Amino acid sequence: MNSRFFALIPCAGTGSRSGAPMPKQYRSVAGRELLHYTLAAFDACPELAQTLVVISPDDTHFDAQRFAPMRFAVRRCGGASRQASVRNGLDALCETGATDDDWVLVHDAARPGITPELIRSLIAALAEDAVGGIMALPVADTLKRVDAAGGDRIARTEPRSGLWQAQTPQMFRIGMLREAIARAERDGHDLTDEASAIEWLGHAPRLVQGSLRNFKVTYPEDFALAEAILTHGASR
Ligand SMILES: Nc1ccn([C@@H]2O[C@H](COP(=O)(O)OP(=O)(O)OP(=O)(O)O)[C@@H](O)[C@H]2O)c(=O)n1
Ligand SMILES: C[C@](O)(CO)[C@H](O)COP(=O)(O)O
Numbered sequence: 001m002n003s004r005f006f007a008l009i010p011c012a013g014t015g016s017r018s019g020a021p022m023p024k025q026y027r028s029v030a031g032r033e034l035l036h037y038t039l040a041a042f043d044a045c046p047e048l049a050q051t052l053v054v055i056s057p058d059d060t061h062f063d064a065q066r067f068a069p070m071r072f073a074v075r076r077c078g079g080a081s082r083q084a085s086v087r088n089g090l091d092a093l094c095e096t097g098a099t100d101d102d103w104v105l106v107h108d109a110a111r112p113g114i115t116p117e118l119i120r121s122l123i124a125a126l127a128e129d130a131v132g133g134i135m136a137l138p139v140a141d142t143l144k145r146v147d148a149a150g151g152d153r154i155a156r157t158e159p160r161s162g163l164w165q166a167q168t169p170q171m172f173r174i175g176m177l178r179e180a181i182a183r184a185e186r187d188g189h190d191l192t193d194e195a196s197a198i199e200w201l202g203h204a205p206r207l208v209q210g211s212l213r214n215f216k217v218t219y220p221e222d223f224a225l226a227e228a229i230l231t232h233g234a235s236r
Contacts, residue, residue: 004102005123006093006174007042007051010085011035011109012059012078019220025109026061029223030230036067037112037230043070044116047123049102053109054078054089081190083197087181090174100175103132106194107169113213113229114169122169125208132172133206134195135214136164167210170194176201 015024025035035053042051051071055062056078064074073096077088086106093104105122107114118135126133143158172180172194180197184190191197195205213229215222 003173004049004098005047006098006102006104007045007048007169008086008089008093008104008106009038009042009051009053009072009109010078010082010089010106011053011062012056012085013082013110015110017218018222020223022061023056023059024217024223027223029112029226032230033066034112034217034226035062035109038107038109038114039067039070039072041114041116041119042107043072045119047120048105049098050093050096052089052093054085054092082192083181083184083190086194087178087185090178090181093174094178098174100173100178102174103127103171104174104177105169105171106177108216110217111168111214112217112226113211113215115211115213118211118214119169122171122208126171126206129206131198131203131205132170132176133208134170134193135167135210136207137167137210137212139163139165164207166193166195167214167216168193170205172198172205176203 011025018024020027026033053072053074055076057076075092077092078085079088122135139160143160144154145156145158147153147155170193177194180201184197184200198205217226
């Protein structure tokens with residue numbers, strides 16, 4: 001049987017850095033909840049067998065009706081960290097029939113600038129790859145290291161050559177990713193992305209060019225940037 005493609009959207013964070021009065025994925029941007037844009041991009045990709053949204057067990061904001069008629073499933077199995085939410089989401093996908101050989105595209109709910117074209121470019125680049133990989137952007141700015149005291153004085157300038165910023169989606173075989181996260185957990189690591197777990201297993205994920213518009217909404221000023229990007233996208 002051919003491998004299928006699943007999407008997993010970790011959506012159980014609190015957005016503590018965002019300054020929003022609710023988890024940032026539910027904040028309204030350009031007239032829609034941030035999560036709406038994320039789901040819409042995946043809904044527009046019929047090549048995906050299913051999109052699973054992982055929310056917190058005590059989430060009081062998520063309302064599936066507001067996202068109708070988009071295709072997705074929801075599980076209240078979010079964990080204390082992003083890694084735990086992804087692990088629980090992978091378990092849920094397997095309970096509903098996904099297999100080790102199927103691919104999963106893990107994408108932050110908080111990256112609403114993702115587009116169907118970017119999702120397809122990742123799938124096209126990686127579908128024949130032995131490991132999988134991630135969307136990412138080469139670092140564009142000059143990098144400064146602060147002194148050991150962690151203040152605001154520059155200790156030195158770091159070479160940026162060969163450095164990329166990790167984005168999502170991150171695409172791996174479900175079996176390999178579950179094994180990688182289990183290994184990371186056994187070794188006491190709580191990692192910030194899927195690629196780190198795959199690396200910990202000893203593999204080298206590929207980098208696929210992402211886009212600035214696919215930035216992660218993290219800080220208060222990011223909502224205005226998302227609004228500008230998403231308003232422009234809506235008018236195209
Ligand atoms: N326990 C967690 C923590 C994060 N996430 C999700 O992982 C993505 C990226 O995480 P991040 O931006 O760090 O989100 P938050 O944890 O919500 O933000 P903060 O770190 O500022 O609290 C988000 O879509 C977030 O909802 C999750 O599903 N479960
Ligand atoms: C997965 C991720 O979005 C890649 O950049 C990121 O690692 C998760 O967010 P955090 O801000 O590092 O917690």
